[in-house]
Amino acid sequence: MTYTSSTWAKNAGSQQAFITTYRAEDLDKLTARLKNGLGRSNYKPTEYEKVQAMVDAKRLQTALIGKKVKRTRCVAKEIKESDTLRQHRQVWSRECPRLQKAEAKAASELHNFMENIRPHGIEDTAIFSLKEYEVFLERDRMDFIMGTVQPVHQLKEDLSFRLEQEQKQGIGTPPADWEDVQHQVSCVKDQQDIITAKLQEEYCDLDKEIKYLDLEKYLPALDIMVNDSIPTEVLESDCPYPELKESLIQAFHSSSEIHQSRLQCLEEHLKRTDKYCGWCPDDHLRFHFTLSQYTQDIPNNRVLCMHMLQRVFPEKLKNDLLEHERALARQRFTQTQIKVLTQQWQQEQEELLAKALATLQEARDAYQEELELQRDRQHQQDICLRLRDKLQQWRSHQEEVAELQAAIAARQQEESEAILKREQEREAALRAHQKEKLRKFHLEQQRRREDLEQRDQERLAKLRSAMEEQARQDKERVLFRAEMLQRRLEAREACELERQREELERHNRLEALRNQVAVVAESDSDRMMGDTQSWRNRHINFKEIDIQKPLFGLYTYTDAQIVADPRLRVEQALRNAGLHHTQYAQEVLAHIKPPKPPRRDTKSEIQF
Secondary structure, three states: OEEOHHHHHHHHOOOOOOOOOEEHHHHHHHHHHHHHOOOHHHOOOOOHHHHHHHHHHHHHHHHHHHHHHHHHHHHHHHHHHHHHHHHHHHHHHHHHHHHHHHHHHHHHHHHHHHHHOOOOOOOOOOOOOHHHHHHHHHHHHHHHHHHHHHHHHHHHHHHHHHHHHHHHHOOOOOOOOHHHHHHHHHHHHHHHHHHHHHHHHHHHHHHHHHHHHOHHHHOOOOOOOOOOOOOHHHHOOOOOOHHHHHHHHHHHHHHHHHHHHHHHHHHHHHHHOOOOOOOOHHHHHHHHHHHHHOOOOOOOHHHHHHHHHHHHOOOOOHHHHHHHHHHHHHHHHHHHHHHHHHHHHHHHHHHHHHHHHHHHHHHHHHHHHHHHHHHHHHHHHHHHHHHHHHHHHHHHHHHHHHHHHHHHHHHHHHHHHHHHHHHHHHHHHHHHHHHHHHHHHHHHHHHHHHHHHHHHHHHHHHHHHHHHHHHHHHHHHHHHHHHHHHHHHHHHHHHHHHHHHHHHHHHHHHHHHHHHOOOOOOOOHHHHHOOOHHHHHHOOOOOOOOOOOOOOOOOOOOHHHHHOOHHHHHHHHHHHHOOOOOHHHHHHHHHOOOOOOOOHHHOOOOOO
16 A cells, blocks of 8 residues: 555644655654654765766776777878878889880880981081980980989988998997988988979970970871862863762862861860960979879779879869869860861761762763663664564463463362361361360259259258357356356455455554654654655656556457457357368358448458
8 A cells, every 4th residue: 555645744734745655565664764763864975075086087088088089080090091002002003114115105206206307408407416416415314314313322322231230230329420421411412402403494494495496397297187179080080971070079179168167166176275274384294194194994093093183282272173184174175076077087088089989980981881882772673673573482382381370270279178168067066066065064063063052051051050059158158257247346345345444444553653653852844754865866767657557558459359250250160160161151251241341441452
């Protein structure tokens, strides 16, 4: 039994009610508390030092976790950077052989250029000194390598040798001349920077001089340019038909005009754009070289290419790099279009020339054929007179042969019709025999169905009588169970009244006991009846649980609803009789309707 706050309010009078709930087994503990009183010694003081230590431990743990996360991020960043650099090294390892091949190809092209270059005249004396200048440049290059590159390599080898010796000897402190070595290395670095700057200036000056020299005019034409004029083979050809020759010339003119207009449009579009797409030449060449390294066959080529471009051009934004790439792609596309259009023009000119020559040859052959035809026409007329007589004789023979073939075909047709008629009569007799057998089979099936229906009707009558008897027995059983239930309810009510009487007597005894042990001292109702701080801390998130309440709600049919369905009872009766697999059971269950009609949304419109 549970005593709530309203019960204690009635008994205590002016005292406030308990907010908490006490059960019957806690009454002894409550009586002891009332006897001993509720002093301050029962309150547990808050241990602030322990709480502070817990807070400091949590903060330290949080700081350690933050450091660990930061360290993990750094490691992940380093791993990602190393993986990217590894992929760049793979690309560069593929690029090195290609650059070596390109260097060899450029050297061979330069050699071919020097071999194929020819002066335009006697006054063009600068061409004769190019080979001598080439030898001079090669000698100057070797002197430059010996004076700048070789000392650096020697210094590198000396430093490597010194480091190996010190590592073998295990000297902890640096030697005395270590500062002199560092000073020497810094001096070499400064000298190399000065030499690099000087070479860059010379490179720029040489590039400008090469552009001003215009040496491209000495090179032999690599692409065969299409001639706009009419080929001499067509102009000087001997054509017996003047209209045909004029049409061929007009076809050459129209083809040249169409391709010239397209080529001029593309060249104007290419001239409107800058050669270096708005960048300086060095940056454009570096951009083009970097972009050519990362081809489509490289995995993740776009990300690697953009990463390398951002490393090469740190001052450029990503949008600027993408825009420059698009401009370079447009420029390449226009150049490719010009090249393709030139090739198409050349190919079309060649095809048109071949067709024109073939057409002219055909025209000459046709003219010769006409002349020969005029000569042969008279000879053919003489031959036709002789052939006409032979033709008349051949026609008479053909007519006789056709009459004989028609007579033979008529006799064959009559024989085939007779054979077909006999086949049809035989098939009709066979079909009549099969129809008679089918009629007898249907009569036998009808007799069997009637016998089966009669047996089913008799069985149904027996089942109905058995079901009526079972229903009568079920009704008597229900009445008996109702009487037994009424008796149990009356006995339960008597027990409940007895229990309430005993509970009232027990309550009176407890009340008398409380009056005997009542506290005489001055009462503090707020403190005695109020909740303690520890109790509040323990029950701040407490919610009273109803133990009698089921854990889960049931949304299904009850056993009474299932048993009330007549289909279940009929199916059980058929199963007990052993008829639930027969056609009769299916027909009976199909005609029984449920207690409540089903909802419209549960009906299926699928027809099986």
